[in-house]
Amino acid sequence: MTDILxxxxxxxxxAQTTDETALRQALADGPITVYCGFDPTAPSLHFGNLVQLILLRHLQRAGHRIIGLVGGSTGLIGDPRPTxxxxxxxxHETATDVERIAAQVRQILSVDGGTPPTFVNNLDWTEPISALDFLRDYGKYxxxxxxxxxxxxAARLESEQGISYTExxxxxxxxxxxxxxxxxxxxxxxxxxxDQWGNITAGSELIHRVDGGTAHALTxxxxxDSQGRKFGKSEGNAVWLDPSMTSPYSFYQYWLNIEDDSVVHLLRIFTDLTRSELDELARQVAVEPHRRTAQRTLATEVTTLVHGAQATASVQAASEALFGKGDITALEEQTLVDATGELPGADVPAGTGLLDALVATGLVDSKKAARRAIGDGAVSINGDRVGDEGYVLAAGDYLHNRVAVLRRGRKNLAAARLA
Structure with missing residues (x-):
């Protein structure tokens, strides 16, 4: 690479820059100071915000000074949505979310080998400005x-709802x-x-108008995905960085399930892998896609970045225990709960017969089918095969007093949750 750009x-x-030649020169002559803002419009950052944090990490490692801004004031207003x-x-809600998001920004940007970042809250300089000063000193520009x-x-002005002066x-x-x-x-x-281009250039233009300075923008x-659909934007299915909103297990599985056509592109964006490493993973996607080596690498790298190496090891052990040859009984409680939360299942009290449990959890559609599966040696509880159709689930079958993992065949799993 000839330079960081x-x-x-x-x-x-x-995607876009203001005056690429000038920006390239500024970065080469650096270090320069760079900032990105994160509004607390939710209690956590999400998939899309991670792209900005990774961009800042690259600039930080290249020796530039980083400012992570959390919008205590802009979060009270909210960037206009088109809809x-x-x-x-x-x-008080915003103040709580500011603290949570600031912690996430600090975690991602606190990297070895880079200049320590600066963290700011825009409420500190916005709150003291009166309405009159805001209109006279800034609105006039x-x-x-x-x-x-x-x-x-523009989209809101065309809608029936319109847009408030606040937004x-x-x-x-x-x-x-x-x-x-x-x-x-x-x-x-x-x-x-x-989609922040207009807001960012409004700032660079204000700097020029008020102070005659030069400032840059980069989006x-x-x-x-390969079909042009946004990742992680499904209704009610956002991929959050907070483990209480998207568990590390679900986070890992999300990346593990990325389609072949997109995985190398996302590896380039979300990891620090070199060209040669990415070329090798691209080759493996083309030659041995069933191994999903690229997806496993992506899931490991991003989960480690967001949740740490220990959490990644735990979710990998859970994935192996559920779908490979690992030991389900060795999983820690929270990892077990997160992993089995992704499985179909039902509340099944201790003392329930195995036939009824198989039906209740949806692994079979009748007791007759349950008897046949048990007779074929296809049923297990927590990895141990059960051949007795009269077996009754005992309290000890529920790992951590929470859940028993039932399996029919190699791929059909369900969670019997202690009622």
């Missing part, structure tokens, strides 16, 4: 005819952040997702 482009982390108005959260051209704003003012608040960080820290580059592409 070349590497970012090769990894698929660059509908956001619910304004109570201030924005033209409404330009503001309404932003994609999300309409969001881009001024974000621009003010860039101006403040430019003045306070000498920050000259803001990064964000591609990352929205991550999509």
């Amino acid at each position: 070349d590497e970012l482009q090769w990894r698929g982390l660059v 509908s108005e956001r619910r304004l959260k109570e201030k 924005f033209r409404v005819n330009q503001m309404i051209k932003k994609d999300a704003v 309409f003012s969001y881009q001024i608040l974000q621009a003010l952040d860039y101006l403040h960080l430019y003045r306070e820290y000498g920050c000259t580059l803001q990064t964000g997702a591609q 990352t592409p929205l991550i999509t």
